[in-house]
Amino acid sequence: MSIRIKYIISELKDQYLIEDNLRPWIIGFSGGKDSTVLLQLVWLAISEIPLEYRKREVHVVCNDTLVENPIIQSYVYGVLSKIKEAAASMSMPIRVETTIPRLEDTFWVNIIGRGYPVPNNSFRWCTDKMKIKPTSRFLTDKVAENGEAIILIGTRSSESANRAKSIKKHEIRGKRLTKHPHNPNTFVYSPIKELMLEEVWYIINTMTSPWGADNSKLFQIYLDASADDYECPTVVTDKSHSSCGQSRFGCWTCTVVKEDKSLSALVNKGQSWLKPLLDLRQSMIDERNISKNRLPIRRNLQNAVNSDGDNLGTYEPEYRIKLLKQVLNAQRVVQNEKPETTLITNQELVAIQVIWHRDAAYYNIKFSETVSQIYNKIYDKEIEMEKHAEKIQREIDLLKSVCTDEPSDFDLINELLALQRNKALLNRKRGLKEDIERVIEKYLN
Numbered sequence: 001m002s003i004r005i006k007y008i009i010s011e012l013k014d015q016y017l018i019e020d021n022l023r024p025w026i027i028g029f030s031g032g033k034d035s036t037v038l039l040q041l042v043w044l045a046i047s048e049i050p051l052e053y054r055k056r057e058v059h060v061v062c063n064d065t066l067v068e069n070p071i072i073q074s075y076v077y078g079v080l081s082k083i084k085e086a087a088a089s090m091s092m093p094i095r096v097e098t099t100i101p102r103l104e105d106t107f108w109v110n111i112i113g114r115g116y117p118v119p120n121n122s123f124r125w126c127t128d129k130m131k132i133k134p135t136s137r138f139l140t141d142k143v144a145e146n147g148e149a150i151i152l153i154g155t156r157s158s159e160s161a162n163r164a165k166s167i168k169k170h171e172i173r174g175k176r177l178t179k180h181p182h183n184p185n186t187f188v189y190s191p192i193k194e195l196m197l198e199e200v201w202y203i204i205n206t207m208t209s210p211w212g213a214d215n216s217k218l219f220q221i222y223l224d225a226s227a228d229d230y231e232c233p234t235v236v237t238d239k240s241h242s243s244c245g246q247s248r249f250g251c252w253t254c255t256v257v258k259e260d261k262s263l264s265a266l267v268n269k270g271q272s273w274l275k276p277l278l279d280l281r282q283s284m285i286d287e288r289n290i291s292k293n294r295l296p297i298r299r300n301l302q303n304a305v306n307s308d309g310d311n312l313g314t315y316e317p318e319y320r321i322k323l324l325k326q327v328l329n330a331q332r333v334v335q336n337e338k339p340e341t342t343l344i345t346n347q348e349l350v351a352i353q354v355i356w357h358r359d360a361a362y363y364n365i366k367f368s369e370t371v372s373q374i375y376n377k378i379y380d381k382e383i384e385m386e387k388h389a390e391k392i393q394r395e396i397d398l399l400k401s402v403c404t405d406e407p408s409d410f411d412l413i414n415e416l417l418a419l420q421r422n423k424a425l426l427n428r429k430r431g432l433k434e435d436i437e438r439v440i441e442k443y444l445n
Contacts (some may be wrong), residue, residue: 005041005203008191012045015176015189016056023148023187025058026139031076032249034154036218037203038192039083042152043210046092054093061097061138065130067107067251069263070334070341071271075221079213086211099134106130107253108348111284112324113355114299115314118255118284126251139183148185150177156200157193224269225249225262252277255285273337276330283326293319297363317356317367324352324371328378349375361414412443 016025027042029035039060046054062080064073080096087094103109107130110116119126142149180186192200204215249262252274260281267275287293295313298304304313315323331343353371360367376382396414403410416439 004195004199008041008195009045009048011176012042012191013049016046016049017053021147022056023150024142024146025056025150025152025189026142027058027060027152028135028154029060029062029076029080030249031062031072031079031218033200033204033218033222034156034192036079036215037195037200038152038154040203040207040210041191043092043094046094047090047210051091054091056093058092058094059097059138059142060094061099061135063099063131063135065107065126065251066100066345067130067253067343069249069252069266070274070277070338071221071266072249074340075217079211082213083211097138099138101130101134103347103351105133106345106348107251108327108344109351109355111315112320112327113348113352115295115316115320115359117294117315118253118288120256120288124256126254126256130251136183139186143183143185148187150187150189151180152189152191154192155190156195156197224271225265253281253284255281255288273334276333277343280326280330284323287319292316295363295365301363317360317365320356321367321369321374324374325378328375332378408443412439415439 025042027035027039029039042058046058060080060083062076068076080098083094084096086092087096107126110125110129111118116125117123139149139151177187177189180188201219204219209215252260252263254260260278263274263278263281267278289310289312291310291312293315294304294311295316296303296305296311297313299314304311306312327344331341334341334343349371356367356371359365395417399414399417400410403413416436
């Protein structure tokens with residue numbers, strides 16, 4: 001096993017020193033076992049290279065969807081901090097970067113704000129908005145800055161038959177690098193693709209973390225999150241280690257999978273403060289397709305009623321209000337145990353309120369409560385989001401007073417103003433021109 005590890009480190013050193021205009025290396029770091037092993041081997045390879053030859057930059061990029069499993073999120077941010085400090089103190093050309101979705105692409109802004117139904121296999125909008133886009137923007141910036149970039153990934157052929165098939169499909173025989181299937185001027189390098197699961201855990205359990213992290217914490221997280229025996233193969237380095245293996249972590253809000261086994265296992269093994277998250281996730285799954293929770297139209301105003309008369313459109317106002325209450329109540333309960341844990345950000349709350357104002361006018365629907373009213377009741381506080389709403393209402397009243405002869409003019413101008421406010425708050429000018437043209441065309445017709 002040590003011979004194979006030495007071979008990978010040697011290959012990494014060779015690839016790092018190749019004269020190719022110092023294309024930067026980009027490592028997607030989730031904090032899980034595979035990305036940890038990949039970075040650990042890259043670190044060891046670079047540490048064997050003399051300082052004067054460490055010219056190629058390595059970017060360790062972590063994508064935070066803002067709805068990660070809180071235990072994993074806390075662990076990962078702690079590790080990233082250690083990586084950053086150790087890289088600086090050891091003169092390693094390693095930079096730590098974190099990407100997050102744009103405000104308009106976050107889970108809660110889309111679910112509670114716009115009323116998107118929670119994702120399922122036929123409507124899986126979350127991966128693109130929350131994971132692919134933030135990482136792609138980072139890649140685009142690095143390619144624009146350097147001409148090309150190389151992505152190091154921790155995929156392994158032994159993970160699954162599909163993963164092995166995908167690796168085989170894209171690899172070029174005799175070549176370490178393959179072209180990225182979607183990003184131009186970007187190449188993919190899979191140094192650990194031949195490692196078996198036992199070898200991954202061997203590295204984590206027996207080799208000291210070069211940035212000073214405690215790998216036993218990672219092992220324990222996997223151990224606690226393993227719900228079934230088949231998720232923990234026979235990978236041990238000594239009798240003190242329990243077997244543990246393939247538990248997967250992701251967004252705690254994920255409604256695509258039938259059951260979040262890792263979150264359930266954590267709750268069953270003593271992390272009871274996570275139960276509100278588990279209950280909320282199940283509630284979102286159970287209530288997704290209830291007709292009374294949905295509008296008869298989609299956001300593009302297309303009809304969304306099936307042959308049985310069931311509504312299949314976006315979530316109706318009262319259900320969006322219910323969801324916000326559930327999220328804030330869950331957050332308040334969790335914060336009694338873990339005060340630093342946030343399930344929904346203040347920026348998302350503001351964005352949701354702005355979208356509700358716009359939707360009320362655009363779709364002729366009514367929200368019985370505002371975001372700040374809901375927040376104040378649950379947290380027994382007085383936030384002043386209403387001032388923004390009052391300002392908008394004064395503008396609407398003034399606009400109505402000057403459009404008495406042509407009420408349709410009020411509808412058009414109010415809709416255009418709401419559209420501009422929404423785009424401005426979400427820092428999303430993209431598509432504004434097309435949206436304005438669509439509104440005007442609807443008015444003219």
